[in-house]
Amino acid sequence: MPKSMTGYGRGQSQGCGKRVTAEMKSVNHRYLEIQVKLPKQYYALEERIRNLVKQHVSRGRVDVFLNVEETEESPRFVKVDKELAIAYYNSLKELGEFLKIPLNITLFELCQLPDIIEIQEAELDMEAFWPVLQEALLAAAEGLVAMRQVEGDALARDLLRRQQSILALVDRIDSRSQVMPALYQKRLQERLQDLLAGVPVDEQRLAMEVAILAERSAIDEELVRMRSHLTQLVSNLKAAEPVGRKLDFLVQELHREINTIGSKANDLEISQLVVEVKSELEKIREQVQNLE
Numbered sequence: 280m281p282k283s284m285t286g287y288g289r290g291q292s293q294g295c296g297k298r299v300t301a302e303m304k305s306v307n308h309r310y311l312e313i314q315v316k317l318p319k320q321y322y323a324l325e326e327r328i329r330n331l332v333k334q335h336v337s338r339g340r341v342d343v344f345l346n347v348e349e350t351e352e353s354p355r356f357v358k359v360d361k362e363l364a365i366a367y368y369n370s371l372k373e374l375g376e377f378l379k380i381p382l383n384i385t386l387f388e389l390c391q392l393p394d395i396i397e398i399q400e401a402e403l404d405m406e407a408f409w410p411v412l413q414e415a416l417l418a419a420a421e422g423l424v425a426m427r428q429v430e431g432d433a434l435a436r437d438l439l440r441r442q443q444s445i446l447a448l449v450d451r452i453d454s455r456s457q458v459m460p461a462l463y464q465k466r467l468q469e470r471l472q473d474l475l476a477g478v479p480v481d482e483q484r485l486a487m488e489v490a491i492l493a494e495r496s497a498i499d500e501e502l503v504r505m506r507s508h509l510t511q512l513v514s515n516l517k518a519a520e521p522v523g524r525k526l527d528f529l530v531q532e533l534h535r536e537i538n539t540i541g542s543k544a545n546d547l548e549i550s551q552l553v554v555e556v557k558s559e560l561e562k563i564r565e566q567v568q569n570l571e
Contacts, residue, residue, distance in 0.1 A: 281515075281522050282571045283430035284308065284339035284548075288420025295403070296351035296410035301343065301415035303332070303423045307569055308340035315445070321412075324371055328416060330352055335420040338571045339536050343419075358389075359399045367392050427571065434566050435516045438526075441559050441566075445533075448556045453502050454541065455549050479483040498543050501536045508533050523570035530564045 287304045313329050332341055370387060376384040390396050446500050515522040515529070537560065541553040 280435050280517070281428040281431045281526075282424070283434055283569050284427065284523070284571050285430060285569060286423045286426035288419040288422025288424070288426065290415040290422065291421075292411050292414035292418070293350060294414075295408045296349065297408070297411065298348045298350050299412050299415040300346040300348075301412070301419040303343050303416075303419045304343075305336065305339040305423060305427065308338065311336065311338050312340045313343065314341070315343045315345075315367045317343075320403065321345070321347065321405075321463060324409060324412060328412075331413065331416050332420065335424050336559070336571070338523060341423075343416075345415075346493070355398055360395050364389060364392075364395050367395065429559070431570065434569060438516060438563055438566055439513065441511055441563050442509055445556055445559050445563075446506070448552050448559070449502060449505050452498070452544075452549055452552050452556075455546065455552070456498055456502075456544070459544075459546060471497070474506055492502065496538045501540050501543075505533060505536045505540075521571045523567060525568060526567045527564075530560060530567055533560055534564075 284305055284307045288302070292299050311333070313327050315328050317328070319424060328343060328345075368384075371384060372382050374380075383426065440444050441487045512526065512529050515525050534557070537553055537556045541550060541557075544550060544553070
C-alpha cells in the first residue's frame, strides 16, 4: 500500500557521554528535499544523516532536528599560544624603549592579553559517536515511516472507494450512450415533421444523418480508456513502491477523457453524470497529492 508524505518520528540514544534526541517531520513536496538542523560541531556528519533519510523516504520535504546533551563532563585542557605571547612581549618591550617607559608586566598580566590562553574541550571522535547518533536517527525514521504508512493506508481506502464510485458513474454513462442513437433519430424526425408540415421524410436520408450524428458523439473509446485507467489506479494502490507520481498522471488522463465525453455528449443526463465524475476526480487529485 502507498505511504503518505506527512509524518513524524522521534528517537533517542545515549553514548560517548552524550544524549541524542532526533526528530523528523515530513510534508508534501514534489521531490525529496531534506533539511538538517544540528549543532555546528557535528556538521561533518550531515551527509551521512541525509543518506540515512534517503534510505527510508523517497519523496516529500523532510526536516531533521538533532539535539545533543552532555551526560558526562567532557575533558578540557588549556592551550597556550607561546609564539603569540613572545610576540606580545617583544612588541611591548620595543614600544617601552621607544617611549622610554620601563616595561613592568607580570606573567599573569601577559596571559590576560587576547588569544594567548584558550580553554578547549577534547575533540569528539566522530567515528565513535556516529553509531550513537545513528541509533536515534533510525528510531526517528522508523517512527516517521510508520506514521506515513498508517496515513497512506487511510488514503488508499478512500481512493478505492472513490474509484468504485467513478466506475459506477462510467457504467451509467455507458448505458445512457447506448440509447442515444434512437433518441437522436426520434428528435430529428420530430423536427423534420414540424418543418416539412406533412411532407414525407426520406427514411434513408434520415438514417444517414442519424448515423453521422451518432458517430460524432460516440464515446466508446473514451469509456474504454477510463475503465483502463481506473483499473490501473487500483493496481498502483496495491504496489509496494512509491506511486504518487503515477497516480497523479492517471488522474490527469481521467480528467482528459471525461472532458472529451462531456464535450461530445449532447445529452443532459450524461452531462450531469460527467459533472459527478469530475467532482470525484478532483477529490482523488487532492488525495493523490499527499502520496509518496
